[in-house]
Amino acid sequence: MQTEERIRAAAHMMMDSIPVPPVPLDAIERRVQQRRTAAKTHARNRRPMAAAAAVLALIALPAVAYSIASYEARSRAALQQHGGWAPPPPPAGFLARLHAQTVTLAQARSLVNFTLTAPSGLPAGAVLSRVDISHVGLFDGASHSWRVGPYEATLRYRRSGGRFFHAMLSRYDPSEIPGRYMFQDNGPDAHGNPVLVRYENFAWRNGDQLTEITADSMIDANEIRAIARAMHGTMLQLPWPSPHRLGELHIIAP
């Protein structure tokens, strides 16, 4: 391995090995209020404008490394446009309940409600670098409500050239088959036109486990199919648009 790659790998290993505590939203909110109160004494008339603009800036953020926040809103818009239907936005604070936590593979196995089988037949050089678990957020079209679903595990694999990909493992439920496509809005291009990227999902079943991997620049469809074959999984035909009108929110730590 080249020196640069080894240093990069060491940096990723060092950072990935640091366990992250849950997001202390209440504490951060208190600090936000403290800062705003302090700023108010200096610029009383500016704060309302700043707060209003913050919402617009959030929407305008590019969905790249920090895509999770914008993914939810943007993907709903894309689903509406290309799938003909999208779930309503989740209630305030809902997303924070889905936060991811880094665990070991053994811990993940003890927390999920299915028999966790780690993917095999990985592309050459792919190394498991992190295991996160998070609750999945589910929108039920029948009850028209969001609920916090069971744990799913996200396995992050590092590849050469700084690439990485994720495999999402969850309990197989025939009534909750994922849709064939995932949309990501990468924000406006140089001409101000929206750039919408469509990715194809692949999913297969092993016993009570559903494995999902999305093809993108980090891993292609053939490599994903090779993993499914090595795991002897039953490939699922993913519907599009989803006839079940189910919404799913997955949180993947950046």
Add this chain to the structure above:
Amino acid sequence: MERLIAAVWPEAYRLAAAILHDRGLAEDAAQEACAAMAVALASLKDARAFRSWFYRLVVHEAIGVARRRRKIASLDEAAFQPMEEDRAQTLDLGNALHRLPPEQRVVVLLHYYAGLNSREIAEAAKLPASTVRFHLMLARRALRRAISLAEPPASTEVVSNAN
């Protein structure tokens, strides 16, 4: 905003922890950085600059927290617990990364982990770009040395003594 904070929190915490080597201080710094981001997000004119802008907040808060606690990052090496010898041999590059002076460690992590270029690191760490490149050069040299030490030359091969 909650969603954005939830998204950036892991990066903020990990970067602060890598600088401070103290979980409590890291959480303090990461919380401050997230709060600063929430308050100042409106001032960000170019959304594409979000990453380097946010990293700058984290680095700034981490150094500020360390100073407030009279534990300036560069003096915090005492908090670093050296690894056991056998483990150090297998993880010597990571160990060498840990042992870098804080300013070099920050630059290395921002470059190799966060993927920022020297200009973006200069903005994030409030350093001249030339200083960033200098720190990177020193860090690479130290890390290369760690790699070369980890790979014993052929001359160290053990041969049995004939009795």
